[in-house]
Amino acid sequence: MLDQMKMHLDRIRRSGASYVDCRWYPFEESNALTMWNGNLKQAAASRESGVGVRVLYQGAWGFSASSDTSALGAVFDKALDNARIAAERVTFPVRLAEKDAVQTAFTSPCHIDPFSVPLSDKVAFLKTMDELLDQSGIFQRIGDLTFMRKQIHFVDSEGSEIEKNITEVFGSLSVLGMDAQGAAHQRSFRLNQRGGTRGWESIDKEHFAENAERIVRELNQILVAPQCPVDDRSVILLPGQMFLQTHETIGHALELDRILGYELAFAGGSFVTLDDFGKLRYGSEKLTARADATLPNSPGSFGFDDDGVPAKDALLIDRGILVGAITGRQMVEEANARAHRVIFPESGGANRATAFYRVPIERMTNINIDPGTDGTLDEIVAATDRGIVLDGDRSWSIGSNREQFHFGTEIGWLVEDGQITHVVKNATYKDDTLRFWNALSAVGDPSTWQVVYVDNCGKGQPNQVMQLGHGVPVCRFDGVRIGE
Amino acid sequence: MKARILQTLTDLRTYALSKPCEIALFYHEEDSALMRFANSAVSLNTSEHLIRLEITAYAGRKRASYEMITDLTQMAEMRQGIDIAAEMVEHAQPLAYDPTIPVFSESYADESCYDAALAEIDGASKLATVNAAVTGLETQHLKLSGIFSSGVNTVAQINTRSEHTQFFRTTDAQVTVVLAHDTLKWEVQAEQSAQRKSDLDSQALREDLAFLVEQYTHAPAGQLPLGSYDVVFGPAATADLLNFMNWIGFNGGMARRGYACLREDQVGHKILSDKVTLVDDPSRRETFPYRRDYTGIPRGPFPLFQHGVFAAFTWAQDDADEYGAQPTGHSVGHKSLVLHGGSGDVDSLAALAAAPRDKDLLYIPFLHYVNIVNPTKGLVTGSSRFGALLLKQDGSIAIPFNVRLTQSVLDIFGDKVAWLSQQTVPYNTSHSYGARNPTAIIVPRFVRVNDLEISHANASF
Numbered sequence: 037m038l039d040q041m042k043m044h045l046d047r048i049r050r051s052g053a054s055y056v057d058c059r060w061y062p063f064e065e066s067n068a069l070t071m072w073n074g075n076l077k078q079a080a081a082s083r084e085s086g087v088g089v090r091v092l093y094q095g096a097w098g099f100s101a102s103s104d105t106s107a108l109g110a111v112f113d114k115a116l117d118n119a120r121i122a123a124e125r126v127t128f129p130v131r132l133a134e135k136d137a138v139q140t141a142f143t144s145p146c147h148i149d150p151f152s153v154p155l156s157d158k159v160a161f162l163k164t165m166d167e168l169l170d171q172s173g174i175f176q177r178i179g180d181l182t183f184m185r186k187q188i189h190f191v192d193s194e195g196s197e198i199e200k201n202i203t204e205v206f207g208s209l210s211v212l213g214m215d216a217q218g219a220a221h222q223r224s225f226r227l228n229q230r231g232g233t234r235g236w237e238s239i240d241k242e243h244f245a246e247n248a249e250r251i252v253r254e255l256n257q258i259l260v261a262p263q264c265p266v267d268d269r270s271v272i273l274l275p276g277q278m279f280l281q282t283h284e285t286i287g288h289a290l291e292l293d294r295i296l297g298y299e300l301a302f303a304g305g306s307f308v309t310l311d312d313f314g315k316l317r318y319g320s321e322k323l324t325a326r327a328d329a330t331l332p333n334s335p336g337s338f339g340f341d342d343d344g345v346p347a348k349d350a351l352l353i354d355r356g357i358l359v360g361a362i363t364g365r366q367m368v369e370e371a372n373a374r375a376h377r378v379i380f381p382e383s384g385g386a387n388r389a390t391a392f393y394r395v396p397i398e399r400m401t402n403i404n405i406d407p408g409t410d411g412t413l414d415e416i417v418a419a420t421d422r423g424i425v426l427d428g429d430r431s432w433s434i435g436s437n438r439e440q441f442h443f444g445t446e447i448g449w450l451v452e453d454g455q456i457t458h459v460v461k462n463a464t465y466k467d468d469t470l471r472f473w474n475a476l477s478a479v480g481d482p483s484t485w486q487v488v489y490v491d492n493c494g495k496g497q498p499n500q501v502m503q504l505g506h507g508v509p510v511c512r513f514d515g516v517r518i519g520e
Numbered sequence: 521m522k523a524r525i526l527q528t529l530t531d532l533r534t535y536a537l538s539k540p541c542e543i544a545l546f547y548h549e550e551d552s553a554l555m556r557f558a559n560s561a562v563s564l565n566t567s568e569h570l571i572r573l574e575i576t577a578y579a580g581r582k583r584a585s586y587e588m589i590t591d592l593t594q595m596a597e598m599r600q601g602i603d604i605a606a607e608m609v610e611h612a613q614p615l616a617y618d619p620t621i622p623v624f625s626e627s628y629a630d631e632s633c634y635d636a637a638l639a640e641i642d643g644a645s646k647l648a649t650v651n652a653a654v655t656g657l658e659t660q661h662l663k664l665s666g667i668f669s670s671g672v673n674t675v676a677q678i679n680t681r682s683e684h685t686q687f688f689r690t691t692d693a694q695v696t697v698v699l700a701h702d703t704l705k706w707e708v709q710a711e712q713s714a715q716r717k718s719d720l721d722s723q724a725l726r727e728d729l730a731f732l733v734e735q736y737t738h739a740p741a742g743q744l745p746l747g748s749y750d751v752v753f754g755p756a757a758t759a760d761l762l763n764f765m766n767w768i769g770f771n772g773g774m775a776r777r778g779y780a781c782l783r784e785d786q787v788g789h790k791i792l793s794d795k796v797t798l799v800d801d802p803s804r805r806e807t808f809p810y811r812r813d814y815t816g817i818p819r820g821p822f823p824l825f826q827h828g829v830f831a832a833f834t835w836a837q838d839d840a841d842e843y844g845a846q847p848t849g850h851s852v853g854h855k856s857l858v859l860h861g862g863s864g865d866v867d868s869l870a871a872l873a874a875a876p877r878d879k880d881l882l883y884i885p886f887l888h889y890v891n892i893v894n895p896t897k898g899l900v901t902g903s904s905r906f907g908a909l910l911l912k913q914d915g916s917i918a919i920p921f922n923v924r925l926t927q928s929v930l931d932i933f934g935d936k937v938a939w940l941s942q943q944t945v946p947y948n949t950s951h952s953y954g955a956r957n958p959t960a961i962i963v964p965r966f967v968r969v970n971d972l973e974i975s976h977a978n979a980s981f
């Protein structure tokens with residue numbers, strides 16, 4: 037198969053294409069289990085295989101994919117045809133930033149292959165969790181396990197040849213209850229990074245059990261809690277909400293294709309312009325953010341992106357100043373040319389596709405906030421006059437240029453004079469993105485830092501869902517409107 | 521092709537009959553093409569041909585499924601899929617209820633929403649459609665973005681309970697054309713949904729865009745003061761909000777699970793404005809309808825709200841099984857929602873802008889990133905995008921920077937509704953992840969809702 041792929045790469049290259057690549061997925065498998073109120077509502081597995089071919093012809097992209105690898109030549113031909121049509125409307129001919137050709141492999145860290153574990157063991161695990169969640173006050177209980185495994189062979193017309201083997205494990209528990217007014221509330225637990233590998237070994241019964249007990253207890257507190265007041269307060273975000281804040285208002289805002297206007301038809305643009313790099317004060321001095329695909333053991337670390345560029349640890353925001361973006365080979369060339377200066381010396385290695393039948397686009401790797409020096413969560417709370425501690429993503433809505441946002445959280449704890457007083461329900465907050473990050477007044481120490489896994493980041497047309505991570509500490513932001 | 525698909529399913533059924541469990545096969549084939557525009561160029565031109573086979577095995581109260589991307593030539597692989605599903609179900613855990621396996625009592629095929637001309641549309645025609653929509657409107661700063669998404673969607677079913685099959689084939693296209701100013705950052709948009717090639721109308725797209733570009737180029741722009749406004753929603757915003765009703769409103773299973781803003785004791789009661797009549801109407805070809813559901817139940821017009829009175833919840837088979845309800849023919853990929861038109865006589869943006877008005881009107885064509893803040897209250901939030909206008913009482917027009925609306929869908933479609941346009945249009949809502957599933961909602965061209973609170977207003981574009 038690899039030989040045939042290379043043969044067609046050469047053939048299409050000789051037909052006038054300036055660049056060709058091919059991703060062959062011998063297999064991509066998933067296994068998803070959902071237990072809802074004790075019912076195994078979903079026991080699903082899937083398997084797919086196929087090839088995706090990208091052709092650059094006279095500055096325009098064409099893409100084609102098929103699950104039928106017996107007709108490989110036709111897939112290459114169709115991609116070239118598609119590029120020829122696209123070449124009729126080119127305004128900035130696509131160029132690709134330099135990279136080194138590599139012949140190599142990457143395997144994500146996994147101790148026990150989850151696909152080797154019998155289904156009955158997985159079901160038994162969910163059953164145990166369901167029994168733990170089946171407590172007074174709980175109206176709905178949901179346990180989810182998702183496993184993914186894929187192999188990708190990448191070859192391109194520049195001589196790169198990369199094999200990737202990636203295994204993902206995601207798990208979550210949720211409970212739902214009704215308050216006295218008949219309104220629903222939820223509390224959830226999501227499996228995050230634990231240790232150096234993420235195979236079946238991360239499905240740790242004791243860890244899940246502790247969290248099952250915690251979310252039941254916290255939901256019961258929410259059900260009898262007063263409504264979150266409408267107020268301006270300091271908000272203290274735990275990693276279970278801080279990851280989403282980072283994701284939506286740093287991650288998506290700094291995808292270079294969005295900044296350059298490539299997502300305006302649907303997902304939106306960014307308030308960031310090319311002029312801003314090197315000078316925009318994005319946040320307070322306490323904010324340092326990076327796109328770190330070298331972070332061990334995270335879905336945002338994948339060895340090489342789908343341009344064949346190796347993982348990088350790229351600074352995005354340096355002590356509050358915007359310095360970098362989430363980039364791939366095409367966009368850095370265009371950005372530098374449009375800005376008439378070299379903003380991005382090389383590709384950031386963040387171009388990824390969700391499946392063989394989708395084209396790679398700029399995707400988040402691990403978008404992390406460096407831990408700070410403002411102590412533990414308790415110390416941050418103790419240093420807060422009037423605040424609210426927030427956790428658990430419940431709803432999110434962001435302006436089309438990522439310039440403003442509204443988030444709903446699962447739980448809030450009001451803080452008065454350095455003390456947590458009580459839980460409130462329906463806690464929400466909203467703000468303008470730049471005002472919010474510039475109001476960052478405390479960043480927790482490494483004890484508060486956690487790598488949160490994300491399995492459902494959507495972007496692009498046709499839609500693509502991607503897995504990634506966020507390493508984030510507890511953070512406090514001042515003067516934020518809550519409760520609307 | 522149809523014969524080959526059904527024969528393959530029939531052969532696979534014969535194989536499945538040898539298993540000690542029941543097997544249901546769900547075949548999905550898509551021929552998808554997407555031409556994407558950005559920065560006035562074709563940024564991507566893709567085509568994918570994908571066949572998915574979902575195999576569900578039932579053994580008493582146990583159920584498991586296996587899905588594969590495959591090809592009709594791969595009989596051995598598909599049989600292996602049946603083996604895997606049959607093996608999985610042994611290790612599944614019994615449900616607390618009896619899952620229904622449909623028995624198709626006759627074979628059914630519906631290709632009435634298939635249009636050969638749209639299925640075969642070539643790249644040059646797609647490019648020509650979009651080019652014509654923006655002729656003379658692009659400038660050095662005003663750049664074209666958008667998509668021309670089109671495809672053929674085929675669904676076929678069989679199971680071990682009977683030899684009968686179900687077969688559905690539709691064509692669809694969704695055209696979105698955006699003109700965005702690269703330095704000022706404003707953006708305007710026009711969209712079209714097509715089930716046939718002849719539904720495509722570049723001129724209509726161009727008229728909407730030209731009107732908005734004219735306003736955005738010349739009218740004064742500014743930040744709106746927070747407060748209450750009389751809002752006129754365009755088709756995109758109305759369809760998006762109705763889509764949330766679909767999810768957290770009249771869905772029976774969601775209501776029983778506590779995720780809905782409607783309760784069973786509200787059936788038969790007036791909940792929304794008496795101007796609101798909402799029907800799931802699969803007779804409307806523009807909605808890419810299913811006229812039978814996946815369990816074989818014939819689907820006809822199903823009233824959801826009649827003059828504001830809540831008529832019924834919809835029940836998919838599995839939810840009905842779990843909660844002891846009667847299924848209503850809603851085990852389908854999507855419903856065919858139709859919000860009936862009203863008495864409003866404006867049928868174009870230009871006419872809306874020119875009509876005399878008693879107050880300032882805030883026109884919101886599109887809501888970006890709407891999400892559910894509180895399902896039991898029906899509370900959703902989202903921001904205006906793509907060409908909002910402030911139509912002032914004195915007849916002049918101003919451009920508002922984008923605003924956020926955080927409101928309950930029960931209020932938006934409640935007594936605050938002032939009027940709905942007589943004229944209705946299909947709005948394409950196909951933003952599906954994974955497999956192609958063309959959907960559209962038919963909505964009045966405009967819906968006016970009085971006294972809606974704006975909770976946030978941007979200070980710039």
Ligand SMILES: [Zn+2]
Binds near residue numbers: 283288492493494
């Ligand atoms: Zn995302």
